Amino acid sequence: MAAEQETAKGVDALIARLRHDGVAAGTAEAERLVADAQAEAARIVADAEDAADRTRAEAKRAADRYARAGEEALNTAMRDAVLTMKSTLMAQFEQDVQRMVSAEMSDxxxxxxxxxxxxxxxxxxxxxxxxxxxxxxxxxxxxxxxxxxxxxxxxxxxxxxxxxxxxxxxxxxxxxxxxxxxxxxxxxxxxxxxVALDLSDQAIAALLMQHLQPRFRAVLEGVIK
Structure with missing residues (x-):
């Protein structure tokens, strides 16, 4: 009888130890899995943040490029418009001089x-x-x-x-x-x-333009930047 009781106690002790060890092992495994999952989640979040940062940086660079391209296009258009305006005004001035000289010298x-x-x-x-x-x-x-x-x-x-x-x-x-x-x-x-002497309206207008053109161009440069 005493022997049987001792055996039963040993079995209970073994069961208790196995249960304890199993619970501990399970807990450790669970903690490891949780830690791995957390690490993986942290890595995924970090990768996502890096990707988002790269995307934002590339988007900013693209926006900057578009802004620079737009600014350059606008500057070019403005420069061309100014040059066209100056050329148009110069041509109009030359026509006005020619017309006034022709009218005067046709009298x-x-x-x-x-x-x-x-x-x-x-x-x-x-x-x-x-x-x-x-x-x-x-x-x-x-x-x-x-x-x-x-x-x-x-x-x-x-x-x-x-x-x-x-x-x-x-x-x-x-x-x-x-x-x-x-x-x-x-x-x-x-x-x-x-000796030939040319006092035609065209010759006189051309002579006047040689004198007036630099001054008129200086006026345009001062008024139209």
Missing amino acids: PEMLRRMVLELVGRAGQAASVGEGASVILPAEVVGPEAITANADDIQSGALTKYVLGLAQEKLKAGVTLYAASDLHGGIRARAGDDG
Whole structure:
């Protein structure tokens, strides 16, 4: 009987130890699994945060690139617009100068004074020599004057009354001509091989633009940045 009791106690003790050891082992395994799960979760969270940081950084870089590209495009467009405006204003200014000069130098009275200044007997300015020719705009001379000189139509010479100038008012040998390609001002030549003088509206306007263009450009640079 005593032996059986001892055996029963040993079995109970073994069962209790096994139960204790099993619970401890299970608890340890559970704790290990929990720790592994937590570590894995932490790694996943860290990877996700890194990926999110990379995504945000790339998005910021892309946004910066787009912003720079947009700013550069805007600056280029503004620069082109300014250049176009300056070019347009310069061309308009040149046209205005040409128009004003043409209007002034198409005036018959102005042409008359120019002819007298050049070849008049009054000696107000240096005259051209014998055999000189003075070319006037045909549209200013008018069809009546050209018709009145029909006897000289082959040579184009206007040896009679033109712009209120009779031939006797001019120096001997000076002949007036009309040219359809001249719209304002006059041209003169001292003989066939002599010095040519271009006082046409285009030549005067070009000379004025050489003087005025740098100043007008400086004004544009100061006003339009």
